[in-house]
Amino acid sequence: MAGKSILVTGAGGYLGRQLVAALAARLAAGDISTVVAADVRETPQSQRLEGVIYLTHDIRDAGLDAVLRCRGVDTVVHLASIVTPGKKSDRAFEYSVDVDGTRKVLDACVAAGVHHIIISSSGAAYGYHADNPAWLNESHPVRGNEEFAYSWHKRLVEEILAGYRKRHPELAQTIFRIGTILGDSVNNQITALFEKPRLLGIRGSDSPFVFIWDQDVVGAILLAISSGRAGIYNLAGDGALSIHALGKRLGKPVLALPAWLIAAALAVLKKLGLTQYGPEQVNFLRYRPVLDNRRLKEELGYIPAKTSEQVFDYWLQAKANKG
Numbered sequence: 001m002a003g004k005s006i007l008v009t010g011a012g013g014y015l016g017r018q019l020v021a022a023l024a025a026r027l028a029a030g031d032i033s034t035v036v037a038a039d040v041r042e043t044p045q046s047q048r049l050e051g052v053i054y055l056t057h058d059i060r061d062a063g064l065d066a067v068l069r070c071r072g073v074d075t076v077v078h079l080a081s082i083v084t085p086g087k088k089s090d091r092a093f094e095y096s097v098d099v100d101g102t103r104k105v106l107d108a109c110v111a112a113g114v115h116h117i118i119i120s121s122s123g124a125a126y127g128y129h130a131d132n133p134a135w136l137n138e139s140h141p142v143r144g145n146e147e148f149a150y151s152w153h154k155r156l157v158e159e160i161l162a163g164y165r166k167r168h169p170e171l172a173q174t175i176f177r178i179g180t181i182l183g184d185s186v187n188n189q190i191t192a193l194f195e196k197p198r199l200l201g202i203r204g205s206d207s208p209f210v211f212i213w214d215q216d217v218v219g220a221i222l223l224a225i226s227s228g229r230a231g232i233y234n235l236a237g238d239g240a241l242s243i244h245a246l247g248k249r250l251g252k253p254v255l256a257l258p259a260w261l262i263a264a265a266l267a268v269l270k271k272l273g274l275t276q277y278g279p280e281q282v283n284f285l286r287y288r289p290v291l292d293n294r295r296l297k298e299e300l301g302y303i304p305a306k307t308s309e310q311v312f313d314y315w316l317q318a319k320a321n322k323g
Helices: 014-030 064-072 093-111 151-166 189-195 215-228 243-250 259-271 281-286 294-300 308-319
Strands: 005-009 034-039 053-056 075-079 116-122 172-178 180-182 199-202 211-213 231-235 254-257
Touching: 014 034, 014 053, 014 215, 034 064, 034 189, 064 093, 064 254, 075 093, 075 215, 093 151, 093 189, 151 172, 172 215, 172 294, 180 308, 189 199, 199 243, 199 259, 199 281, 211 215, 211 308, 215 231, 215 294, 231 294, 243 254, 243 308, 254 259, 254 281
Parallel strands: 005 034, 005 075, 034 053, 075 116, 116 172, 172 231, 180 211, 199 254
Antiparallel strands: none
8 A cells, every 4th residue: 555645535425534534544654645535525624634635526527637647646436426315316416426427537537547446336236136146246247226226326337337447457446346334323224224113024025134344344445455456346244134133133023014015105105295215115125135245355355344243233232322
């Protein structure tokens, strides 16, 4: 990692802040030369870390290539994406950030002669399908469902990345297909499911979850930066937890309903404007991608510190400690 100049997009997000903090520590130790933290929102002075260069930049805008050249950036960590859409968000906006924004970041990297880009993809890129294998590995195709914006956009981004690998082999790519991230203060649509008085399940489906500790995500990215190793890696802890196992840990009942009944109820509620989710959410609950992490461990050489079970228990304890 010595001498590397690194730019992080989405640096103000949940994961971005933790990665920048880890990089700032490496910067202070003299292990890297430059850290540029780029985000669409300006970082308040009170939150800025010593030595880090803060840049307010929308990845959809021009000009990133000039920044990369000026700072001598050789490694870009691209985290900027719409994970949990706001109430005023729409599909066109999410596409413009996730897909068009990523394409512009790649173009800027190529134009500026960046050597390595690290991308946060998702297990959602595989899609939510009845014929998904019990464990998905990196050789399985990405089939993100069009009805789920996040899943579909991750698929499109990976297709764009495949094209760049052919046209621009000089830009090494490390792609992490990340499982459900949990940590001390995660708050997203997945953790919202666990906050309900009872867990909603699909009758006849285990609806398994794979989890990854946020610090393991940071650790894997740091290893990718220091090693420069390209490749595609599922990033998840060992093992998986079924919806029933999660209910037992939470001390909450699991309400397992027929798929048709949940779909019908969601259709009515969405029409009435009482929920943003439609019948397609049944597949989201029913056919969750379960990630095989062997390539992560054997080829990249990163061993997650926590299993899926340990990550969930850690999150649960952190939640309890906050009262």
